[in-house]
Amino acid sequence: MRNKILMEIEASKVEKLVNKLPLKNKLRILNMLERQTFKERWKEILKDIDKRTKRYPLNTRDILKEIKKYRTKKYGKGSYRH
Numbered sequence: 351m352r353n354k355i356l357m358e359i360e361a362s363k364v365e366k367l368v369n370k371l372p373l374k375n376k377l378r379i380l381n382m383l384e385r386q387t388f389k390e391r392w393k394e395i396l397k398d399i400d401k402r403t404k405r406y407p408l409n410t411r412d413i414l415k416e417i418k419k420y421r422t423k424k425y426g427k428g429s430y431r432h
Contacts, residue, residue, distance in 0.1 A: 368376060 368379060
């Protein structure tokens with residue numbers, strides 16, 4: 351038979367406890383949290399990218415124009431033709 355104990359602890363208290371841990375244990379907790387939050391972090395990153403592309407839409411012509419401008423600046427006029 352297993353007994354369960356449920357404790358409600360404020361995040362600030364957890365942070366203080368973690369700060370007292372040796373580095374090895376902190377890294378173990380960090381890795382665990384990274385695994386547990388991976389999907390959510392990526393969702394937020396993709397949401398942010400989606401917002402920016404809606405705000406500043408790009409098309410192939412604009413991208414090629416920027417590439418040409420960069421190459422002209424880097425390699426000089428006439429040394430690159432597209």
